[in-house]
Amino acid sequence: MAKVVSFSIYKGGTGKTTSAVNTAAALAERGKKVLLVDLDQQAQTTKYLGFDPDTIPMNLAHVFMQNIPIALTVQKTAFSFDLVPASDLLAAVEAMLESGKDEGLLREKLDAVEAEYDFILLDTPPGKDKLTFNALVSARQIIVPVSTERMAVDGLADLIKHLHTVLWPKYDLDQDIRILFTKYDATTSLSPGIVKSAQKIYRENVLPMLVHSAVAFPRSYEARQPIIQFAPSHQGTQAYRELAAWLAQ
Numbered sequence: 001m002a003k004v005v006s007f008s009i010y011k012g013g014t015g016k017t018t019s020a021v022n023t024a025a026a027l028a029e030r031g032k033k034v035l036l037v038d039l040d041q042q043a044q045t046t047k048y049l050g051f052d053p054d055t056i057p058m059n060l061a062h063v064f065m066q067n068i069p070i071a072l073t074v075q076k077t078a079f080s081f082d083l084v085p086a087s088d089l090l091a092a093v094e095a096m097l098e099s100g101k102d103e104g105l106l107r108e109k110l111d112a113v114e115a116e117y118d119f120i121l122l123d124t125p126p127g128k129d130k131l132t133f134n135a136l137v138s139a140r141q142i143i144v145p146v147s148t149e150r151m152a153v154d155g156l157a158d159l160i161k162h163l164h165t166v167l168w169p170k171y172d173l174d175q176d177i178r179i180l181f182t183k184y185d186a187t188t189s190l191s192p193g194i195v196k197s198a199q200k201i202y203r204e205n206v207l208p209m210l211v212h213s214a215v216a217f218p219r220s221y222e223a224r225q226p227i228i229q230f231a232p233s234h235q236g237t238q239a240y241r242e243l244a245a246w247l248a249q
Contacts, residue, residue: 011155012126
């Protein structure tokens with residue numbers, strides 16, 4: 001069965017989409033069968049991989065709204081992994097889901113395809129959305145992309161508190177949480193200081209690889225290519241290869 005990994009934090013702009021897309025590409029490079037699921041109504045993951053959300057006939061919204069099997073929405077990417085695309089129709093799904101009741105729906109829908117993949121990666125929207133909660137309940141592994149800024153670290157604490165006090169007790173979950181620091185800038189004292197402080201608190205839950213801030217990431221998005229294809233020797237590529245190796249061990 002696939003290992004389901006959610007890239008989640010309740011704050012925006014920390015690198016969730018960048019991390020989900022590039023980890024999928026790095027796992028595929030290692031020969032793993034990967035499905036990437038876009039849960040964000042802004043469909044940034046879908047666009048990153050070269051798809052127009054407005055022209056794809058079926059996407060994740062149809063899985064929730066019309067009970068279409070998730071396998072019928074799967075798109076083959078040019079990068080050796082599969083995608084369940086998103087669209088702005090997910091806003092209607094978000095409004096349709098009932099708080100405290102529907103957090104387990106995605107897990108049920110993924111059951112039908114878990115045997116076909118080694119990994120299912122979930123890219124989540126920012127904020128305490130019901131679709132984000134669905135991803136968290138579905139996951140066995142939670143990767144928390146945290147940009148090296150104080151507000152993002154506060155978002156990390158908020159997520160962990162919510163997991164411990166709400167989702168884990170309700171759904172009897174036993175999940176591994178790991179922190180991935182992104183937008184790291186070694187030329188300042190702020191980034192190393194934040195990472196060092198987090199390591200004191202969260203210890204081995206802080207992943208050793210650091211994703212440095214780099215213009216190559218927005219450029220790879222504009223090129224509609226994961227950074228592994230766009231800049232194979234870039235240090236960002238190496239960071240996501242290391243993350244893929246850690247996940248695959």
